[in-house]
Amino acid sequence: MPAVWDDPAVDWAAFDLVVVRGTWDYVDRRDAFLAWARSVPRLLNAPGVLAWNTDKRYLAELADLGLPVIPTTFVAPGEPLTTPEAPELVVKPTVSAGSRDTRRHAAERPDEVAAHVAYLHAAGRTAMVQPYLRGVDTAGETALLYLGGRYSHAIRKGPLLAPGAPASSDLFVTEDISPREPSAAERETGDRVLAAVGELLAGEPELLYARVDLVPGPDGSPLVIEVELTEPSLFLDQAPHAPERLADAIAARVP
Numbered sequence: 460m461p462a463v464w465d466d467p468a469v470d471w472a473a474f475d476l477v478v479v480r481g482t483w484d485y486v487d488r489r490d491a492f493l494a495w496a497r498s499v500p501r502l503l504n505a506p507g508v509l510a511w512n513t514d515k516r517y518l519a520e521l522a523d524l525g526l527p528v529i530p531t532t533f534v535a536p537g538e539p540l541t542t543p544e545a546p547e548l549v550v551k552p553t554v555s556a557g558s559r560d561t562r563r564h565a566a567e568r569p570d571e572v573a574a575h576v577a578y579l580h581a582a583g584r585t586a587m588v589q590p591y592l593r594g595v596d597t598a599g600e601t602a603l604l605y606l607g608g609r610y611s612h613a614i615r616k617g618p619l620l621a622p623g624a625p626a627s628s629d630l631f632v633t634e635d636i637s638p639r640e641p642s643a644a645e646r647e648t649g650d651r652v653l654a655a656v657g658e659l660l661a662g663e664p665e666l667l668y669a670r671v672d673l674v675p676g677p678d679g680s681p682l683v684i685e686v687e688l689t690e691p692s693l694f695l696d697q698a699p700h701a702p703e704r705l706a707d708a709i710a711a712r713v714p
């Protein structure tokens with residue numbers, strides 16, 4: 460039965476298990492969302508997982524473990540802005556989903572980069588600055604889906620940031636999705652990321668679902684753009700039997 464997380468009429472304790480899906484609107488209310496998550500007796504992914512995953516500073520923890528992550532500079536409010544060397548940059552908030560408030564800037568427009576960062580800081584948000592990886596323009600993004608801890612399927616997501624376009628304020632932007640067979644390097648990277656997340660979140664209940672998003676770096680090898688453990692689009696319609704695999708994984712976790 461679908462229910463809305465901020466609906467006060469829902470008795471969450473009445474469910475054998477609550478599975479998070481499509482809660483895109485937590486971005487503006489992360490504290491309320493995490494407080495709700497902690498109040499649900501049986502929730503997957505678990506509240507501690509959601510807390511870790513809803514702030515993209517987790518990318519630095521993955522990088523520290525040696526995983527190939529897009530080089531990222533985090534700039535909290537009050538901190539000086541330093542930008543990586545690249546012809547184009549991406550600025551986005553650390554708490555974000557659906558490409559909201561995310562934009563691609565030409566490096567020769569440092570004024571635009573600074574204004575975007577200042578806009579995020581004015582709202583008390585930490586900004587992330589990355590090189591724009593042009594491989595995404597042709598190859599797109601590869602998302603690997605893991606259900607019940609096992610690899611299920613992968614999709615291709617087309618590029619989302621047009622040069623010069625303003626940042627989207629919509630809940631999410633429309634995505635161009637198709638099935639994709641991941642390369643061996645992408646599969647290996649996805650598996651390594653999942654293992655590293657398991658290490659970082661040891662003590663938390665096992666993941667019910669996970670999505671690892673990869674884009675080709677300058678030399679073509681895959682770099683992690685995000686790990687989605689919260690409200691992921693799982694693209695179940697893109698692979699035969701993926702819905703059954705999720706249903707089986709959920710059934711296996713019902714207490």
Ligand SMILES: Nc1ncnc2c1ncn2[C@@H]1O[C@H](COP(=O)(O)OP(=O)(O)O)[C@@H](O)[C@H]1O
Pocket residue numbers: 529549551555556557558559561589590591592593595600616617618619620672674684685
């Ligand atoms: N460094 C980057 N290089 C190329 N494209 C990027 C980069 N960062 C973000 N994008 C584009 O913006 C989209 C949204 O960014 P992402 O980091 O996935 O945030 P979210 O999906 O949580 O909003 C990506 O799907 C990708 O198309």
Ligand SMILES: [Mg+2]
Pocket residue numbers: 557558672685
């Ligand atoms: Mg994304």
